[in-house]
Amino acid sequence: AGPPERWSWSGPVVPPAAAALAETKGAQKRLVFLLAFNAGLADLVLVRTYGCYATMMTGTTVEGVAAAAGARWADAAFFGGAIASYLSGVGAFRILDERFGRGRRANRVLAPAVLLLFVGADAFGPARLGVLWCAAGFGLVNALSLDVLLTNTQLLTVHLHKLANLAVDLAGLAGREARARAKLSDVNKRSLAVVGAFGLGVAAGAGLCAALPGFVARGFQAALGASYALILLSHDRGALRSPR
Helix, strand or coil, X not given: CCCCCEEECCEEECCXXXXXXXXXXXXXXXXXXXXXXXXXXXXXXXXXXXXCCCCCCHHHXXXXXXXXXXXXXXXHHHHHHHHHHHHHHHHHHHHHHHHHHCCCCCHHHHHHXXXXXXXXXXXXXXXXXXXXXXXXXXXXXXXXHHHCCCXXXXXXXXXXXXXXXXXXXXXXXXXXXXXXXXXXXXXXXXXXXXXXXXXXXXXXXXXXXXXXXXXXXXXXXXXXXXXXXXXXXXXXXXXXXXXX
C-alpha cells in the first residue's frame, strides 16, 4: 500500500486496503503466538498423561510401526487409531474451510467442534482412549495453523533451522554475500515468536503439573478445549487470509 491519502487530527487516514492488511497481519501474529503457547502446554501435560503426543504424528507413527513389527497388535491398533483421528480432524477442517471459510467465518463452526472433542477426551480421564479425541481436535487446530496461517505452531524443527541459518549468516560464517543479505525478516520474527511462545507453554505446563496434579488428571483437557474455542472465536473478526 502507498502513503496515506490524507490526514486527520488523529493522524494519517490509512487507505482501506492497507488497513485491512494491517488488521490481518495483527490477527495472524496473535493467533500464531497463542497456538504455539497452547501446543507447548499441551505437549508437556498430555505426554505425561498418556505417554505419547496428540499434537503431532511423527512419534505416533514410529511407535505404531514398531508395535506392528513387534506383533503388539493392541498397541499398533491404538497408535493407528490416533493417526486416523488426527487425519479426520485435518479432513474436517478442509471441508469447513472450503464450504464455510472463504469469507464466511468458519471459526464459528470450528470453535464448538474443537471444544466438544477436548471435553470428550477429558471424559475418559487418564484412559488411553482420550488421545483419540485429542488427536482429532489437534488435527482441526493444526490444519488452521498450516493451511491458513502457513505456519507450523506445533513443531519447532523448521523454525530452529531458519534461525540457525540466520545466526550463521549474521555472524559472517557463510561469507560476505550472505552477511550482506542477512536480516531479521518477518518470517524469522514469526519463527522467534513460535519458539518463544512454545517454550513459555512448556514452562506453564510443568508448573501446572507440579501445582495442580488433580486438575491435570481431570479437567485440563476440557479447559484446553475452552481455551482453543475462545482463541478461535476472538479471531472471528476480520479475515485471517491476506486480502487479495
